[in-house]
Amino acid sequence: MPDLNIGELNPPERLLMGPGPANVAPRVLQALSAPLLGHLDPAFIEIMDETVAELRQVFQTSNQFTIPISGTGSAGMEASLCNLLEPGDTIVIGVSGYFGGRMTEMVSRYGARSVLVEAEWGHTLDPEQFKAALEREKDVKIVALVHAETSTGVLQPVEEIAKLAHDHGALFLIDVVTSLGGIDVRVDEWGIDACFSGTQKCLGAPPGLAPLTLGPRAVEVLRSRKTPVANWYLDLTLLDKYWGEHKNQSRAYHHTAPISMVYSLREALRTIAEEGLEERFARHHRNASALRAGFETLGLQMLVPDAYRTDSLTTVLIPEGLDDLTIRRALLSEFSIEIGGGLGPLAGKVWRVGLMGYTSQPRNVFALLNALEQLLPAHGFEVPRGTAAAAAHVVLTA
Amino acid sequence: MPDLNIGELNPPERLLMGPGPANVAPRVLQALSAPLLGHLDPAFIEIMDETVAELRQVFQTSNQFTIPISGTGSAGMEASLCNLLEPGDTIVIGVSGYFGGRMTEMVSRYGARSVLVEAEWGHTLDPEQFKAALEREKDVKIVALVHAETSTGVLQPVEEIAKLAHDHGALFLIDVVTSLGGIDVRVDEWGIDACFSGTQKCLGAPPGLAPLTLGPRAVEVLRSRKTPVANWYLDLTLLDKYWGEHKNQSRAYHHTAPISMVYSLREALRTIAEEGLEERFARHHRNASALRAGFETLGLQMLVPDAYRTDSLTTVLIPEGLDDLTIRRALLSEFSIEIGGGLGPLAGKVWRVGLMGYTSQPRNVFALLNALEQLLPAHGFEVPRGTAAAAAHVVLTA
Numbered sequence: 001m002p003d004l005n006i007g008e009l010n011p012p013e014r015l016l017m018g019p020g021p022a023n024v025a026p027r028v029l030q031a032l033s034a035p036l037l038g039h040l041d042p043a044f045i046e047i048m049d050e051t052v053a054e055l056r057q058v059f060q061t062s063n064q065f066t067i068p069i070s071g072t073g074s075a076g077m078e079a080s081l082c083n084l085l086e087p088g089d090t091i092v093i094g095v096s097g098y099f100g101g102r103m104t105e106m107v108s109r110y111g112a113r114s115v116l117v118e119a120e121w122g123h124t125l126d127p128e129q130f131k132a133a134l135e136r137e138k139d140v141k142i143v144a145l146v147h148a149e150t151s152t153g154v155l156q157p158v159e160e161i162a163k164l165a166h167d168h169g170a171l172f173l174i175d176v177v178t179s180l181g182g183i184d185v186r187v188d189e190w191g192i193d194a195c196f197s198g199t200q201k202c203l204g205a206p207p208g209l210a211p212l213t214l215g216p217r218a219v220e221v222l223r224s225r226k227t228p229v230a231n232w233y234l235d236l237t238l239l240d241k242y243w244g245e246h247k248n249q250s251r252a253y254h255h256t257a258p259i260s261m262v263y264s265l266r267e268a269l270r271t272i273a274e275e276g277l278e279e280r281f282a283r284h285h286r287n288a289s290a291l292r293a294g295f296e297t298l299g300l301q302m303l304v305p306d307a308y309r310t311d312s313l314t315t316v317l318i319p320e321g322l323d324d325l326t327i328r329r330a331l332l333s334e335f336s337i338e339i340g341g342g343l344g345p346l347a348g349k350v351w352r353v354g355l356m357g358y359t360s361q362p363r364n365v366f367a368l369l370n371a372l373e374q375l376l377p378a379h380g381f382e383v384p385r386g387t388a389a390a391a392a393h394v395v396l397t398a
Numbered sequence: 399m400p401d402l403n404i405g406e407l408n409p410p411e412r413l414l415m416g417p418g419p420a421n422v423a424p425r426v427l428q429a430l431s432a433p434l435l436g437h438l439d440p441a442f443i444e445i446m447d448e449t450v451a452e453l454r455q456v457f458q459t460s461n462q463f464t465i466p467i468s469g470t471g472s473a474g475m476e477a478s479l480c481n482l483l484e485p486g487d488t489i490v491i492g493v494s495g496y497f498g499g500r501m502t503e504m505v506s507r508y509g510a511r512s513v514l515v516e517a518e519w520g521h522t523l524d525p526e527q528f529k530a531a532l533e534r535e536k537d538v539k540i541v542a543l544v545h546a547e548t549s550t551g552v553l554q555p556v557e558e559i560a561k562l563a564h565d566h567g568a569l570f571l572i573d574v575v576t577s578l579g580g581i582d583v584r585v586d587e588w589g590i591d592a593c594f595s596g597t598q599k600c601l602g603a604p605p606g607l608a609p610l611t612l613g614p615r616a617v618e619v620l621r622s623r624k625t626p627v628a629n630w631y632l633d634l635t636l637l638d639k640y641w642g643e644h645k646n647q648s649r650a651y652h653h654t655a656p657i658s659m660v661y662s663l664r665e666a667l668r669t670i671a672e673e674g675l676e677e678r679f680a681r682h683h684r685n686a687s688a689l690r691a692g693f694e695t696l697g698l699q700m701l702v703p704d705a706y707r708t709d710s711l712t713t714v715l716i717p718e719g720l721d722d723l724t725i726r727r728a729l730l731s732e733f734s735i736e737i738g739g740g741l742g743p744l745a746g747k748v749w750r751v752g753l754m755g756y757t758s759q760p761r762n763v764f765a766l767l768n769a770l771e772q773l774l775p776a777h778g779f780e781v782p783r784g785t786a787a788a789a790a791h792v793v794l795t796a
Contacts, residue, residue: 001455001675006448009665012441013433021434021654032430032658035411036419036604038736043410050404057399070606071469071631074653078631106630200654206434208468208606208656230628232504233469233476253741255472256419256598258606260430261656267407277399338436343651 017368018340019150021200021207022356028205031267032260039257054269059213061187067243069210070258073177073198076210078106079234080194086227087111092133094125094145097152098343103144121345122152122303127160134168142171148179151343153315154308162191171218182284182312182356193218202312204357205268208261284311287360290392294369297391298383303350315350319381324348335371365392416738417548419598419605420754426603429665430658437655452667457611459585465641467608468656471575471596474608476504477632478592484625485509490531492523492543495550496741501542519743520550520701525558532566540569546577549741551713552706560589569616580682580710580754591616600710602755603666606659682709685758688790692767695789696781701748713748717779722746733769763790
């Protein structure tokens with residue numbers, strides 16, 4: 001076996017201000033290194049139960065069917081769609097960004113039919129168009145959309161659309177990958193029948209798990225399927241037998257849970273419980289507002305109007321004359337700060353700046369503003385000196 | 399939000415001698431806690447490339463298409479089957495245990511047809527029966543089997559069956575979940591077209607990733623698919639764009655890789671490179687032989703004849719009069735040792751004792767033998783005192 005000369009693991013310390021993963025608290029990283037347990041060990045079952053109980057609080061739900069899927073956020077999207085749809089079913093999908101589009105790509109693979117309700121990237125979806133689609137189509141099984149679009153930074157209004165879906169006998173399914181844990185998500189109160197997230201954004205854990213919850217209507221649809229799911233690994237009826245509560249009987253083995261990832265999620269959820277949801281949402285809002293005030297002082301413009309911005313992710317227009325990649329590479333190499341570029345039609349046109357979970361801190365707001373204040377003039381975009389941090393500070397102390 | 403009173407994470411230290419997960423080295427656990435990187439960070443891309451290079455060495459392959467799937471071993475099984483099969487295809491599957499059966503369960507979900515070559519649980523598969531099946535069926539696309547059956551502890555002969563598959567124009571696909579990294583697996587030399595594993599067994603990392611490799615024939619089959627895979631998350635053509643080598647162009651975003659899990663796999667693979675594959679296989683053989691010598695001295699019988707045992711997992715018959723669960727629970731609570739029970743027809747009849755990766759150490763052999771020497775007589779099964787460890791020691795020092 002030739003020596004590959006692969007050295008000790010020593011990743012650079014990054015400030016992760018892109019669309020995710022975000023930074024995580026040291027105690028959450030430490031939890032990953034706790035001794036491994038077997039996946040059927042009573043001590044691990046207790047850890048699973050605690051993790052699920054904490055997840056229900058963050059989802060603001062009493063849904064029995066609440067589990068972390070053993071995959072990243074995309075696996076959560078796939079699990080919710082492939083389990084609730086059967087060949088020939090119709091789903092109405094709101095698309096105004098990359099991840100809405102991904103839903104339609106998945107759906108076509110299961111032999112289901114997508115009806116799109118579209119809006120320009122960076123804009124909100126129009127409930128009236130959902131209403132029209134629901135009235136036009138027969139037997140819509142699901143209405144789906146992305147709560148906080150990771151590609152645009154738009155926060156969609158969901159309560160009204162949820163009501164429309166239910167009025168037409170459809171399930172309401174949403175992607176809360178970029179909102180859960182940082183933005184208010186009220187599963188029970190808003191009538192969300194199914195939703196999924198990822199651990200690496202506002203939940204404050206590393207990537208690797210996809211928390212998912214199903215309400216009673218979705219569980220009913222799942223249980224009355226006529227065809228098997230063409231996906232064994234993500235078959236929720238099998239997963240429920242492992243993660244669900246089964247008093248006085250042993251758990252059914254499905255697959256070996258990623259033990260260490262569950263440890264880290266449990267620890268991240270504990271930090272959320274300690275902080276409290278309200279305070280956490282307020283923190284995300286405060287820091288995002290400060291960042292935007294700083295951006296505006298630098299002369300940068302936001303893609304999304306104030307009313308529809310998600311506090312977890314801010315999309316800022318790249319000023320004329322600045323090269324996207326040049327600036328992002330300089331931020332990474334000179335300041336060890338990662339921000340995201342645009343996807344699809346927004347590639348090269350916006351930067352995506354995340355303030356999620358542990359990353360959402362005043363010192364990170366200042367770090368990025370200061371870095372841009374040094375960097376942008378060096379690349380030909382003049383900015384006022386010494387005022388961006390001050391503008392952010394005003395917001396933080398308001 | 400009501401206080402759930404969930405305390406600090408403090409899992410008990412277990413000696414993991416079941417069918418997996420196994421214990422992992424402290425340095426591998428530590429690697430999990432390294433600072434997170436973004437999944438498109440050049441520093442992470444380098445870590446991915448190093449991990450893949452190390453994986454190729456362990457698979458003993460030069461296959462370009464070698465990646466860790468972002469899921470556990472079952473996701474690896476699903477990825478290899480759902481990508482290589484299309485509706486209407488025929489696959490010949492060797493079934494002599496639980497995991498061969500799981501393959502057939504998956505295959506039926508993709509609309510493909512399984513032809514079974516069966517053997518009693520605990521026995522090897524007969525190459526003649528594969529030959530007969532290949533001659534009888536027309537257009538067999540894949541011949542598949544489990545290399546080391548985790549439910550029985552049998553190591554199947556694969557070279558001869560690989561040759562038969564190729565002679566009939568079929569791909570040869572195997573499950574190396576319980577062999578890779580502890581038992582010789584020669585992907586290129588043996589003509590394995592596709593195989594997958596899990597990180598939590600002989601590879602010595604926590605559960606969460608499924609290393610997978612495809613040879614040129616399998617890649618050709620993948621690329622000439624006529625129908626899309628009904629599985630977006632595990633679509634290997636999309637994953638290849640993220641993990642594969644793409645000189646001078648940026649990686650295509652697919653899903654957010656589980657960064658911390660990749661760190662731990664890289665570190666586990668470094669420990670394998672340092673030890674050397676030959677020495678590692680010899681260690682697994684030495685410790686398994688010592689354990690069996692100790693078991694026999696205690697009066698316990700093995701399920702599988704010596705010639706077909708896998709060194710990673712030993713199945714031992716539960717003596718008449720002893721209750722499976724009672725003993726396993728006592729081992730766990732009194733000695734903090736986990737061993738596995740039987741699956742399917744072997745439930746209550748065998749124990750499955752793993753010595754995989756970091757768990758494969760003489761001190762663990764002694765720990766289990768000593769524990770059983772104390773425990774079994776207390777439950778009515780007399781054993782000779784003070785001789786099992788000595789028998790193991792003889793083997794270890796031979």
